Amino acid sequence: MRVCFFVTCLADQFFAEAAADAVRLLRALGAEVRFPRAQTCCGQPAYNAGHWDEARKMAAHTQEVFEGCDYVVLPSGSCTTMLRAYSPRLFEGDRPRYEAALDLAGRSYELVEFLVKVLNAESVGRGLAGRRVAYHHGCHVSRELGVKEEPLRLLEAAGAEVVPWEADQECCGFGGVFAVKNAPVSLAMADRKLDTVPEVDVLTSADGACLLHLAGRAKQRGLGVPVRHVASLLWEAHRGG
Amino acid sequence: MAVKGYKAAARRALEQQPEVREAVTRATLHFDQNRERAFGEVEAEAWRDWAAATKRHTLSRLDGYLLEAEQRLSARGAEVHWAEDAEDAQRILRELVGRYGVRRVVKGKSMLSEELEVNGLLERLGVEVFETDLGEYIIQLAGEPPSHIVGPAIHKGLEEIRALFREKLGTPPDASPEELAAAARRVLREAFLTAGMGISGANFVVAETGTVVLVENEGNIRLTTSAPKVHVALVGIEKLLPRACDLEVFLQLLARAATGQKIGTFVSLINGPRRPDEPDGPEHLHVVFVDNGRTSVLADREMHEALSCIRCGACLNACPVYRQTGGHAYGQVYSGPIGIVLTPGLKDPALADELGYACSLCTACADVCPVRIPLPKQILAWRVRSAGRAPATERAAFRSYAALMTRPRFYKLSGKLLRLAAPLTGAPWLPVLGAWAAGHGALEPSPKSFREIWEEEFEGA
Ligand code: SF4
Numbered sequence: 001m002r003v004c005f006f007v008t009c010l011a012d013q014f015f016a017e018a019a020a021d022a023v024r025l026l027r028a029l030g031a032e033v034r035f036p037r038a039q040t041c042c043g044q045p046a047y048n049a050g051h052w053d054e055a056r057k058m059a060a061h062t063q064e065v066f067e068g069c070d071y072v073v074l075p076s077g078s079c080t081t082m083l084r085a086y087s088p089r090l091f092e093g094d095r096p097r098y099e100a101a102l103d104l105a106g107r108s109y110e111l112v113e114f115l116v117k118v119l120n121a122e123s124v125g126r127g128l129a130g131r132r133v134a135y136h137h138g139c140h141v142s143r144e145l146g147v148k149e150e151p152l153r154l155l156e157a158a159g160a161e162v163v164p165w166e167a168d169q170e171c172c173g174f175g176g177v178f179a180v181k182n183a184p185v186s187l188a189m190a191d192r193k194l195d196t197v198p199e200v201d202v203l204t205s206a207d208g209a210c211l212l213h214l215a216g217r218a219k220q221r222g223l224g225v226p227v228r229h230v231a232s233l234l235w236e237a238h239r240g241g
Numbered sequence: 242m243a244v245k246g247y248k249a250a251a252r253r254a255l256e257q258q259p260e261v262r263e264a265v266t267r268a269t270l271h272f273d274q275n276r277e278r279a280f281g282e283v284e285a286e287a288w289r290d291w292a293a294a295t296k297r298h299t300l301s302r303l304d305g306y307l308l309e310a311e312q313r314l315s316a317r318g319a320e321v322h323w324a325e326d327a328e329d330a331q332r333i334l335r336e337l338v339g340r341y342g343v344r345r346v347v348k349g350k351s352m353l354s355e356e357l358e359v360n361g362l363l364e365r366l367g368v369e370v371f372e373t374d375l376g377e378y379i380i381q382l383a384g385e386p387p388s389h390i391v392g393p394a395i396h397k398g399l400e401e402i403r404a405l406f407r408e409k410l411g412t413p414p415d416a417s418p419e420e421l422a423a424a425a426r427r428v429l430r431e432a433f434l435t436a437g438m439g440i441s442g443a444n445f446v447v448a449e450t451g452t453v454v455l456v457e458n459e460g461n462i463r464l465t466t467s468a469p470k471v472h473v474a475l476v477g478i479e480k481l482l483p484r485a486c487d488l489e490v491f492l493q494l495l496a497r498a499a500t501g502q503k504i505g506t507f508v509s510l511i512n513g514p515r516r517p518d519e520p521d522g523p524e525h526l527h528v529v530f531v532d533n534g535r536t537s538v539l540a541d542r543e544m545h546e547a548l549s550c551i552r553c554g555a556c557l558n559a560c561p562v563y564r565q566t567g568g569h570a571y572g573q574v575y576s577g578p579i580g581i582v583l584t585p586g587l588k589d590p591a592l593a594d595e596l597g598y599a600c601s602l603c604t605a606c607a608d609v610c611p612v613r614i615p616l617p618k619q620i621l622a623w624r625v626r627s628a629g630r631a632p633a634t635e636r637a638a639f640r641s642y643a644a645l646m647t648r649p650r651f652y653k654l655s656g657k658l659l660r661l662a663a664p665l666t667g668a669p670w671l672p673v674l675g676a677w678a679a680g681h682g683a684l685e686p687s688p689k690s691f692r693e694i695w696e697e698e699f700e701g702a
Contacts, residue, residue: 007691007692009646009652011691012656012690012691012692013656013659013686013687013690014685014686014687015687016687016688016689016690016691016693016694017687017694019691019694020691020694020695020698020699023695023699027699033699035695035699037649037692038649039649040645040646040647040649040652041642041646041652043643043646045639045642046639046642046643048602048621048624049624049628049635049639050597050621050623050624050625050626050627050628050631051628051631051636051639051643052625052628053643054639054640054642054643055643057643057646057647058643058646058647061646061647139601139602139603139604139605140604143603143604143605143607143608144604169605170561170603170605171561171562171601171603171605173561173601174601175600175601175602175603176602177598178598178600178601178602179601181248181598182247182248182251182562182598182599184251184252184255184256185251185252185255185562185565185566185599186601188255188262188565189561189562189565189601192266192561192564192565
């Protein structure tokens with residue numbers, strides 16, 4: 001089983017340790033992980049902004065990079081959605097590229113989804129016993145990929161208590177180009193999430209971009225809640241037993 | 242209305258009217274929870290499939306169904322008019338006001354009449370207009386447009402309404418909501434009895450029977466359409482349903498999606514003016530079928546499904562962007578996700594250049610739309626059309642971004658530069674990320690990129 005890791009550009013630069021934790025975990029669970037060096041960005045920023053010519057170039061590049069991998073695993077639900085659901089739309093007028101996009105879509109998995117659905121992991125370890133966790137359902141992970149229960153199951157199997165959170169399904173406000181073009185609204189959305197976070201030890205999600213947004217805002221407001229990618233929590237769960 | 246404006250208006254709303262955010266968030270969450278519960282009580286997914294298919298079918302033969310409805314309505318003594326645009330509709334109304342010598346109009350809640358700027362027209366004609374829906378009456382007193390398709394005044398808190406009613410109607414400063422409603426009712430009751438014309442919209446028009454269907458919770462629309470001598474129904478051409486039996490599901494879907502009710506408190510089925518043996522109803526019924534941009538939406542391959550909209554407001558209630566600012570920030574009659582999709586199509590594609598980005602593409606709206614309009618896909622389609630008109634700096638940024646991302650060696654190098662430059666610049670790595678980073682203080686890159694960690698730790702392992 002050739003598992004190719006797609007770190008995603010944001011994770012490569014801004015949460016590299018969490019991405020490394022994802023690889024450590026995959027390996028510990030028996031997957032042979034490769035890292036195709038030519039990978040860059042899935043193209044989602046351009047796709048969401050409406051700049052489809054640019055998005056197409058990046059998506060085509062990504063197709064070539066991951067040719068021949070049995071699975072492509074990403075520590076990001078949002079970028080997985082780009083491969084799974086959005087990228088084919090870019091090539092509707094281009095048969096070979098469209099088919100390549102569908103093929104890649106069928107092989108691409110968000111990390112937690114891969115652990116549960118392909119590696120059939122029911123638990124990665126018990127090392128989170130007693131930890132109180134708030135889980136943010138990234139919009140793409142939960143609505144576009146339908147990955148809702150899987151991360152909660154693994155966190156709970158690791159002994160964590162997932163504390164109910166009124167706004168856990170709501171958008172964090174990032175949305176790529178949205179956060180740039182309408183920053184005040186985007187920040188107000190992050191505030192709504194942060195204002196309703198329950199008493200927990202850590203705030204987590206399967207989407208690093210959301211976490212970056214929330215963590216940045218929390219820091220600026222001087223809020224104390226630690227923010228960690230679910231890959232790091234699960235790796236911790238594994239190491240701790 | 243201005244082509245530009247969402248950005249500035251949204252910022253203003255957040256900075257200057259924090260109470261709007263609070264009132265709107267509370268109201269929309271409440272509506273949304275009610276919808277979720279009410280959808281859970283029925284086979285909602287199957288209903289939505291069926292409703293979407295029925296609407297699609299209807300829109301594909303709209304001309305036939307409109308003619309059928311016209312025929313049935315005429316046969317029962319209603320007069321049918323066709324308006325191509327707002328000006329046309331205004332001309333028809335002006336003619337009717339003149340024909341019947343109308344001095345006073347009572348109006349039921351109608352988004353289409355907002356689109357056609359009916360109140361402004363009537364006021365210019367020297368005709369007094371009374372909005373009879375309580376929410377709509379409140380914002381009429383306040384001199385504001387509605388901010389939500391279903392709850393026009395949801396952005397207003399009780400205190401604000403108290404102050405408004407005190408000033409305009411002389412109610413006591415601590416009046417209860419019931420007292421406020423009673424004060425409005427006293428004014429409106431008088432209006433119902435003296436108005437020469439009642440104007441309504443229509444939730445549905447059934448082609449098979451020529452029935453105008455109106456749904457409400459207060460009973461005011463019933464009075465509006467039956468007390469005055471003349472009833473004018475303004476109907477968007479997309480409101481058609483083929484058969485009377487289609488109402489069974491559509492009426493329930495509408496109420497459940499909008500407020501979580503099983504069905505609206507009052508449902509009026511209007512088939513024509515009063516007949517000789519009937520005790521009440523208007524002597525004259527006029528139905529004005531209005532296009533006003535709808536046929537061009539219908540002709541748009543990527544947008545036509547938006548005409549399936551039954552104006553339930555569920556997408557507004559589910560929208561986390563709408564929740565922050567309320568509807569006025571959009572600066573248009575229709576706000577929220579459906580507003581973003583419809584407005585540029587109905588009015589001017591250039592409106593999408595700003596409105597199209599009033600969305601984080603979170604897709605919550607697609608989850609709730611009772612007729613399964615692919616709203617996020619359509620909003621994105623507007624963005625694709627707008628991108629060509631985007632500022633040169635933005636286009637250049639994306640071009641160089643794509644160039645960088647298709648050349649792995651440069652990409653790697655730029656990651657290195659990022660880490661070197663971060664302490665100096667606060668690291669807006671991509672030009673487009675600069676503005677975002679500003680809301681967060683510095684975005685700090687990881688001490689080592691993943692690539693570097695990979696080389697040190699995993700390579701060959
Ligand atoms: S788009 Fe759908 S959810 Fe929004 S108002 Fe129309 S019918 Fe309701």
